[in-house]
Amino acid sequence: MRTTLDLPDPVFRDLKIKAAEEGVTLKELLAGFVKKGLYGSPEAEKKPVRSPLPTPRESGGHTIPSLTNAEIDEIFLREDMERAGIRWEE
Template sequence: MRTTLDLPDPVFRDLKVKAAAEGVTLKQLLTGFVEKGLYGTDMAKSKPVRSPLPPPLKSRGVTIPSLTNAEIDEIFLEEDMERWGIKTKS
């Protein structure tokens, strides 16, 4: 089933960062959150979590740069291309 969510940009950015850190897709991460909320367990453990995320950088006094969704997508695309050995524009 397909649906649309309207999330604030900072929440969406944090979701994308968390998904990348855990090595799962955004869909897998959100499905796990919904299942955990509905059933009290994470039934969508298709991939093991590498390690828990550290506390948010804000709590350590570090400034987090503000990026647009397009900028984040570009970063992920470049990382994916690098991972697959595809030359990027330099």
């Protein structure tokens, strides 16, 4: 995926210097920074694993979700908080 970034000249210069010092391309350096910001480490390549979504059930020829969007959002919120070490209070 290609994208365009507008960076201040001093920041871009420092990025180029750091890439040269580490012997990597600018693209590789920036991808590592993005991965570290998203996943916590530059080596992490996968998204965090989430619980599987419930399977829809059939009712009178119509598919009805097992959970509402609000219930699914709450499940994801709880998982994110647990990963962050925050205790969920009911």
